[in-house]
Amino acid sequence: MRTNKAFEILLVLFIILLIIPSAALSGNESYKTLFQPLPDRVDNPENPLNRDKILLGKMLFIDARLSKSGFFSCNSCHNLTTGGVDNLPTSIGHAWHSGPRNAPTVYNAAIHTTQFWDGRAKDVEEQAQGPVLNPGEMASSKELVLERINTIPEYVSLFKKAFPESKDPITYENVAKAIAAFERTLMTPSRFDRYLKGDKKALTSDEMKGLNIVVKKGCVACHRGPALGGNSFQKFDYGDDMGRYEVTKNEADRKVFKVASWRNVALTYPYFHDGKVWNLDEAVRIMGEKQLNTKLTDEEVHYIVIFLNSLTGEMKRIDLPVLPPSTQNTPHPDRN
Numbered sequence: 378m379r380t381n382k383a384f385e386i387l388l389v390l391f392i393i394l395l396i397i398p399s400a401a402l403s404g405n406e407s408y409k410t411l412f413q414p415l416p417d418r419v420d421n422p423e424n425p426l427n428r429d430k431i432l433l434g435k436m437l438f439i440d441a442r443l444s445k446s447g448f449f450s451c452n453s454c455h456n457l458t459t460g461g462v463d464n465l466p467t468s469i470g471h472a473w474h475s476g477p478r479n480a481p482t483v484y485n486a487a488i489h490t491t492q493f494w495d496g497r498a499k500d501v502e503e504q505a506q507g508p509v510l511n512p513g514e515m516a517s518s519k520e521l522v523l524e525r526i527n528t529i530p531e532y533v534s535l536f537k538k539a540f541p542e543s544k545d546p547i548t549y550e551n552v553a554k555a556i557a558a559f560e561r562t563l564m565t566p567s568r569f570d571r572y573l574k575g576d577k578k579a580l581t582s583d584e585m586k587g588l589n590i591v592v593k594k595g596c597v598a599c600h601r602g603p604a605l606g607g608n609s610f611q612k613f614d615y616g617d618d619m620g621r622y623e624v625t626k627n628e629a630d631r632k633v634f635k636v637a638s639w640r641n642v643a644l645t646y647p648y649f650h651d652g653k654v655w656n657l658d659e660a661v662r663i664m665g666e667k668q669l670n671t672k673l674t675d676e677e678v679h680y681i682v683i684f685l686n687s688l689t690g691e692m693k694r695i696d697l698p699v700l701p702p703s704t705q706n707t708p709h710p711d712r713n
């Protein structure tokens with residue numbers, strides 16, 4: 378009798394020991410269908426990466442001579458030292474112009490399936506052609522950009538190296554391609570990626586609580602994939618901006634926006650396309666109400682925000698390149 382009992386207890390213990398790790402594994406495995414780790418870089422066969430192109434892209438990203446005034450670079454609004462954003466409600470561009478929308482981060486943007494809040498550019502190559510010409514941002518022209526570059530011999534030779542297959546490498550399209558190549562390397566893996574790759578201890582128990590809440594509450598219906606967002610359009614009934622409707626003129630697209638990525642969201646305040654919400658707790662509460670029709674409890678918000686903070690990734694150390702000087706023939710800055 379007694380040995381039977383002991384055997385039973387041992388058997389139960391054995392079964393529990395078998396179940397625990399497989400249960401833990403199945404939680405992690407099912408999250409793998411929702412989220413995927415970030416790659417090191419995002420390739421585009423139409424814009425193959427090479428070292429010279431990435432370096433050239435980095436230089437152009439911070440070179441304010443792409444702007445008419447010689448004052449604004451991509452980095453003015455997508456500051457690589459502050460999470461790839463300007464932390465302003467809406468950005469300031471040419472002649473102190475203030476745009477209608479908040480600047481999203483360039484970190485991990487290359488992995489989104491479209492670019493801009495309304496998805497009007499298909500990839501970072503197409504996107505990078507926009508701001509340089511936008512009168513409220515860099516206010517330049519294709520001719521001015523090419524003239525500035527053509528009068529700087531170091532740039533001329535770097536374009537040749539970056540686009541070896543091209544007979545005439547200095548084109549406006551290639552300016553955008555080089556910048557995009559650099560952006561394709563701006564991935565910021567975090568502890569969450571280590572967790573997805575199998576390191577169960579990579580997240581703290583509070584972060585795990587937050588993760589379980591966002592899964593259970595249904596945030597992940599929209600915030601999923603490697604960027605935890607950035608891969609679908611959804612209605613967000615907030616503010617006056619018509620979002621994707623302005624691009625498609627399709628009634629169903631009124632107030633439809635690209636789902637924002639959660640990567641580095643703790644750094645990219647203020648929130649939403651109008652940058653009106655400064656507090657991450659409040660942004661999470663608004664999401665619960667508008668997107669899930671749920672009033673989240675303070676405790677739920679607390680753990681969700683702890684989880685969101687774990688998505689702040691490692692920003693690669695970016696060495697500031699020395700930019701080549703202008704020459705006598707380089708068109709001067711013009712702030713008008």
Ligand code: HEC
Pocket residue numbers: 438449450451452453454455468469470471476478479480481482483486489491492493494495501504505508509513514515556
């Ligand atoms: C004056 C500020 C400003 C400058 C300069 C600027 N941007 Fe932006 N950028 C923005 C704003 C604002 C948006 C969002 C606009 C929208 O969605 O309508 C944006 C959007 C983007 C996006 C889309 C990200 C996403 O998640 O959809 C990328 C990528 C980007 N910019 C890269 C660049 C590059 C590259 C340059 C330089 C060639 C540049 N930007 C120059 C303000 C700026």
Ligand code: HEC
Pocket residue numbers: 494591594595596597598599600610611612613634635636637638642645647648649650651660661664665668669681
């Ligand atoms: C139905 C789809 C959907 C659901 C569900 C959803 N979101 Fe969102 N989320 C969006 C969209 C779309 C945006 C972009 C909003 C905009 O245009 O400003 C966004 C933006 C955000 C932002 C702001 C990011 C930024 O950089 O401005 C946060 C934070 C956020 N969501 C958290 C959550 C949380 C937490 C949940 C669950 C409680 C959730 N979301 C549920 C679609 C959704």
